[in-house]
Amino acid sequence: MQVFRKLDAKETAAVKAKHPYTADLWRCTAEGCRWYQPWHRQSDGGLLPEEMKIQAAVTEPT
Numbered sequence: 001m002q003v004f005r006k007l008d009a010k011e012t013a014a015v016k017a018k019h020p021y022t023a024d025l026w027r028c029t030a031e032g033c034r035w036y037q038p039w040h041r042q043s044d045g046g047l048l049p050e051e052m053k054i055q056a057a058v059t060e061p062t
Helices: 009-015
Strands: 004-006 025-028 035-038
Touching: 009 025
Parallel strands: none
Antiparallel strands: 004 025, 025 035
């Protein structure tokens, strides 16, 4: 199961043309993920632009 969060302002602007009503859009937070969808309807989702892909967390050497 993936963890989702609400779209931020930049992400909302990127999908506004396809989804004029963006208040209920959420995005996957997994590494490499670009998927977004309404909370209750996965089939209405889509992909964010490539540059909005979730990057791997940077870890500092111990």
